[in-house]
Amino acid sequence: MKIYVDNAATTKMSQRAIQAMMPYLDGVYGNPSSLHTYGQEAAEALENAREAVAKAIGAEANEIYFTSGGTEADNQAILTGAILGERKGKKHIISSKFEHHAVLNTLKQLEKQGFTVTLLEVYENGLVRLEDVKQAIREDTGFVTIMMANNEIGTIQPIREIGALCRERGILFHTDAVQAVGHIPVDVKKLKVDLLSLSGHKFHGPKGVGALYVRKSVPLQKFITGGAQERGKRAGTENIPGIVAMAEALQESIENLSESQNHILSMRDRLIEKLREIPHSKVNGDLQYHLPGTVNMCFEGIEGESMLLLLDAKGIAASSGSACTSGSLDPSHVLLALGLPHEVAHGSLRLSLDAANTQEEVTYICEVLPEVVAYLRSISPVWEELEKGERKHVI
Amino acid sequence: MLYSQLVMDHFQNPRNVGKMEDADGIGEVGNAKCGDIMKMYIKVEDGKISDVKFNTFGCGSAIATSSIATEMIKGKTIPEALRLSNQAVVEALGGLPAHKIHCSVLAEEAVKAAVKDYYDRHGISYDEKLFRFCDHEHDENEEDN
Ligand SMILES: Cc1ncc(COP(=O)(O)O)c(C=O)c1O
Numbered sequence: 201m202k203i204y205v206d207n208a209a210t211t212k213m214s215q216r217a218i219q220a221m222m223p224y225l226d227g228v229y230g231n232p233s234s235l236h237t238y239g240q241e242a243a244e245a246l247e248n249a250r251e252a253v254a255k256a257i258g259a260e261a262n263e264i265y266f267t268s269g270g271t272e273a274d275n276q277a278i279l280t281g282a283i284l285g286e287r288k289g290k291k292h293i294i295s296s297k298f299e300h301h302a303v304l305n306t307l308k309q310l311e312k313q314g315f316t317v318t319l320l321e322v323y324e325n326g327l328v329r330l331e332d333v334k335q336a337i338r339e340d341t342g343f344v345t346i347m348m349a350n351n352e353i354g355t356i357q358p359i360r361e362i363g364a365l366c367r368e369r370g371i372l373f374h375t376d377a378v379q380a381v382g383h384i385p386v387d388v389k390k391l392k393v394d395l396l397s398l399s400g401h402k403f404h405g406p407k408g409v410g411a412l413y414v415r416k417s418v419p420l421q422k423f424i425t426g427g428a429q430e431r432g433k434r435a436g437t438e439n440i441p442g443i444v445a446m447a448e449a450l451q452e453s454i455e456n457l458s459e460s461q462n463h464i465l466s467m468r469d470r471l472i473e474k475l476r477e478i479p480h481s482k483v484n485g486d487l488q489y490h491l492p493g494t495v496n497m498c499f500e501g502i503e504g505e506s507m508l509l510l511l512d513a514k515g516i517a518a519s520s521g522s523a524c525t526s527g528s529l530d531p532s533h534v535l536l537a538l539g540l541p542h543e544v545a546h547g548s549l550r551l552s553l554d555a556a557n558t559q560e561e562v563t564y565i566c567e568v569l570p571e572v573v574a575y576l577r578s579i580s581p582v583w584e585e586l587e588k589g590e591r592k593h594v595i
Numbered sequence: 596m597l598y599s600q601l602v603m604d605h606f607q608n609p610r611n612v613g614k615m616e617d618a619d620g621i622g623e624v625g626n627a628k629c630g631d632i633m634k635m636y637i638k639v640e641d642g643k644i645s646d647v648k649f650n651t652f653g654c655g656s657a658i659a660t661s662s663i664a665t666e667m668i669k670g671k672t673i674p675e676a677l678r679l680s681n682q683a684v685v686e687a688l689g690g691l692p693a694h695k696i697h698c699s700v701l702a703e704e705a706v707k708a709a710v711k712d713y714y715d716r717h718g719i720s721y722d723e724k725l726f727r728f729c730d731h732e733h734d735e736n737e738e739d740n
Contacts (some may be wrong), residue, residue, distance in 0.1 A: 504631055505654035506606070513607060522654070523630045531630065543627035579612050580652040581634035582627050591627075 203561045208351055208379060208494055208552035209519055213445070214404035220448035221406065224441040232438055233429065242440050249447035253411055256450045257396065258387035259555050265412045265420065265430045266443050270378035270399030273412040274302040276423040276434070277374040277395040278345060278412075282310050283421045284372055285342020292341045296320045296357075297537035300345050303376055304533070307345075310421050317571055320346075322537050325527045326355035326485035333362050341371055348377040348386070348396075350532040352521055352550055353485035354494025356384065363392030372418065378402055378410070382453035383491055384461075394418050400446030403453040409442035460555035464492040466552050467562045471495055473568040480586070482595040484538060484548070493553040496521075498540060500595050501583030502547045502576040504531075510572045516565055521548040543582065598655060599689045605659035610666050615648040620716065622708025624728075625701050631657045631736075633705040635665070637676075639713055644668050644676055649705070656695040660702035663687050668706055677725065679706050704728050 204212070224245060230238030232246045247261065267273045278293075285291060295307055297319045306315045318336045320328050328346055329356035336362045344366050349356045359375050372397035380386055382397075382403025388396055395418065399410040414420045426435025453460075472483055472495060480500040500506070504522030511518055519534030523546060530536070531545035540548075551565065555561035579585040598606070615621075615636035625631040625729040631653035640645035647669050664684055670677040681699040685691050691699060711726045713719075 501652065503653050503657075506658055509603075509606060509655045542629070546627070546630040579609070579650050579658070581623060581632050581650045582652040584614070584634075584650065 201561070201564055203516045203557070203564065204519050205551040205557060205561075205565070206519050208354070208402075208550065210401045210411075211404045211554060212556070213406060214449050214452055215404050216452050217445040217449035221441045221445035221499040224444050224455050231291065232385075232440065233427070239317065242438075245440055245444050246438055248365050249443045251457075252447040252451050253398075254413075256386075256454050257381065257398070257413060258389050259413050260416070262431070263388075263416055265414060265434050266438060267410045267412055268435060269408055269410040270300075270376065270397050270402070270441070271302040271410075272423070273397035273399070273410045274300070274374075274376050274378075275306050276412055276420070277376075277397055277414075278306045278310070278343075279423055280395065280421040281343030281345065281372050281374055282315060284419065286315075288342060290340045290342030291315045292338050293317045294320065294333060294336045294344045294346075296322055296339060296346050296353075298322050298326065298350055298534040299345070300351055300376055300378070303345055303347065315338075324539050326350060326353045326434070326534075326538055327489060328362070328366065330358050330361045332507075333365060337365075337369060337371065341369075343372045343374070345374040345376070347379075348375045349491050349494075350485070350534060351379045352494075352532055353496040353538070354379070354491035355485040356380070356489040356491065356558055359393065366394075367392045379491060380496075382450055383457075383493065385457065388413050388415070398450075400442065400449060403449055405446035405449035406442045409446045411437050411446075437528070456555065463555055464553050464557075467557060467559060468492060468495055470559070470562050471551060471553075471565065475569060478570050480593055480595055481573075482494055482544075484535065484540070495551045495553070496543050497536075497549050497551075498535070498595060499547045499549065499573045500544060500593060501580050501586050502525050502573060503580075504546055504548050506576055507547070507549060507572055510576070511568065514568050514572070516568060519550045519552075521550065522546045531537040541594055596657070597692060601689045602656060602659045602691065605662040605688065606655040609658055609662040611648050611669065612650070612662065613648045614650060615646065618648075618709075620709040620711070620713025622705050622710070622712055624704040624708050625653070625657075627652065630654065631698065631701055633657065633661050633701050635661070635705040635709040636722040637668075637709045637713060639673065643670060643672050645670070647696075647709075653698065653701075654695070656691055656698040657701065659688060660684050660691075661697045665707055673710055676699065676706055677710055679703055 230242040232243035378399045381398040394415040401407040484496040504520030535545035619639040623634045636648040636654035647665045651661045681703040684699040
């Protein structure tokens with residue numbers, strides 16, 4: 201059996217998206233900036249895609265800017281927030297401890313340039329508290345960026361409430377909705393966000409293409425300079441095949457949203473119910489305010505990378521926040537932000553489901569995973585110490 | 596692939612894995628905070644390592660390096676075992692990714708720690724310098740740029 205449960209990392213392109221893309225790889229190859237029919241055909245496809253993406257998130261077409269993905273959208277949004285704030289002498293930015301690196305490392309860069317950044321706590325349940333945002337706002341706060349859904353644990357933040365607060369206080373607000381768009385309903389007007397990032401490959405579109413929503417009254421700042429594409433705000437010949445396919449994938453995801461949500465939720469609930477039975481395990485993050493497909497768990501006494509390799513050998517493709525998978529000595533900043541001790545965070549596993557997964561696959565995972573955990577524990581000196589009482593169980 | 600076939604083989608079919616009730620020396624190195632702990636057990640007969648077992652908490656390469664290190668010292672004299680270097684472990688595995696080299700260092704240290712414990716238990720004197728690694732710590736804060 202081959203089971204892909206790493207959909208938060210990336211998704212398989214849908215057939216509809218591939219079919220929508222094909223004519224623009226093989227046939228319609230004009231540059232949308234060209235005046236001739238070739239170009240105009242491409243330009244029309246671009247504007248149709250823009251309409252579709254806008255509609256999917258409750259925006260207007262001229263509020264959508266295409267980018268090379270979620271990372272670029274985040275960078276441009278944050279740069280815009282910083283520059284607009286600075287113009288008013290406001291160089292304080294509020295964000296959270298468990299943002300994606302696309303946000304966190306961009307903020308680090310701004311700190312080097314004299315901005316002050318407050319990273320809010322996310323607590324054990326992985327939720328930013330509105331009260332904390334209120335508390336953190338200062339005279340010189342010019343920008344707030346809080347992710348809509350966390351990529352590792354799947355918790356959904358109170359974006360609508362934060363949006364309303366920021367609007368009331370006249371503070372620019374961005375949300376990285378890369379994990380949310382296509383998975384849960386997202387409406388920029390209801391959420392009262394000024395800027396929102398999304399990425400095609402998280403909802404069965406292609407990689408390397410995304411979009412930034414920018415509310416009409418917000419003067420988006422240039423990040424990539426050059427030609428006048430994207431109304432002068434994002435230079436470079438547009439990735440027409442990618443953009444067309446992303447728009448198609450997004451429409452499809454939204455058409456299927458409620459149906460797939462039910463299926464995914466029922467699989468997730470079964471997974472959690474079964475895997476919870478593994479002793480000294482923990483499900484991470486609040487389960488009520490949660491993406492349907494993401495399950496993140498820790499298993500005490502074992503390390504995540506070896507768990508992933510053994511699962512992979514049994515046909516299950518998942519991911520982990522252990523240090524070994526992050527390429528550094530520290531486990532994921534997300535799990536540490538939840539207050540998990542390092543040694544527990546090393547033993548984390550993320551299973552991210554999709555509508556294409558089946559109940560049989562869930563059954564198989566529920567058979568295989570407890571065996572893998574038990575085996576790794578049987579050769580783990582940490583587990584031995586836990587069992588002997590020489591080390592205290594944390595979970 | 597992240598790991599070579601040989602590394603994967605040692606990871607999936609670790610040699611000499613397990614505990615030893617009547618070990619003559621036990622070495623434990625690494626720490627759970629950093630994500631790797633190796634525990635090595637040795638049995639010594641006539642100056643030779645007659646049996647060796649290991650338990651490891653860690654990533655694929657931590658398990659693979661422990662496994663191959665036990666093979667490399669089994670049947671060897673103690674001075675020979677002490678000469679096992681982390682480079683030799685890496686070479687025997689046909690290479691490791693750069694950020695996994697520290698696992699081979701742990702394997703070397705686990706062997707040394709087990710020998711040190713054997714010496715200590717048997718009142719055998721030794722040069723402290725041989726075991727200087729025993730109390731080092733990983734860097735806590737690695738800045739990324
Ligand atoms: C929350 C979040 N933000 C940003 C990104 C970056 O998106 P992209 O891979 O399109 O650059 C990702 C995905 O990796 C993500 O999960």
